[in-house]
Amino acid sequence: MLKFQNLTKIYNTPAGKIVALSGVSFEVASGELVSVVGKSGAGKSTLVKILTREEKPSRGGVFFHDTNICELKGNKLQEMRRRIGVVHQDYKLLCEKNVEENLCYIMQVMGVCDQTIKKDVQKVLEIVGIENRVLHFPHELSGGEKQRLAIARALIHRPEVIVADEPTGNLDLYNTYEVINLFKKINEMGTTILLFTHDKEVVDSLKKRVITLDQGKLIGDDKKGKFIL
């Protein structure tokens, strides 16, 4: 479903070139839950940004069902962004909008009818377990609840893949495992998950495939992997 092909990313900065990714290739099949791990600076967020099209690779491509997402434009790019949902460490919620509005504004822009929106909002909030917070604002939510809302926002477009960049980075141990269990549940419901993290405990507890990056290079791909760095 997803094929990373010989990805290289070089950032050109006034202070010189930085090679963030170097010849990274791997494939992810539909339904997998894959952790991508590596020390700070290994290139995890760069890979996420290429997937979300915040950055383009210097060389190589990312194929999503045989379409190179690095070359998409306009409507096709918007469509891809709904099919690949993203969850960030710092939630990126709209602080002046309540839970329901955070979930439905894109659907409203797309012209989805109110009844469908209401039903879908209720459904995703039940999945993530914050159905009792519909009218609350982000500042009224705990860290764990904010991350659940961010996951609900990714889920509402029924994405085929969810990409999460350090989704537990701001959470305490309890909420970390709540969020990880939620990703497991979403994965069991059929959504492919790519979890980018440097949290060794989390990765080891999952007992799923682990891809290891080190200084921009892929140095490990283990079926029931453990964090080896």
Ligand SMILES: Nc1ncnc2c1ncn2[C@@H]1O[C@H](COP(=O)(O)OP(=O)(O)OP(=O)(O)O)[C@@H](O)[C@H]1O
């Ligand atoms: N916009 C940028 N311009 C220049 N260099 C960058 C930029 N973004 C990242 N880098 C560099 O690219 C390398 C990879 O960074 P990246 O953010 O992908 O690492 P990471 O694995 O996500 O690290 P962390 O665990 O700290 O989040 C680092 O050396 C970083 O300094």
Ligand SMILES: [Mg+2]
């Ligand atoms: Mg990062």
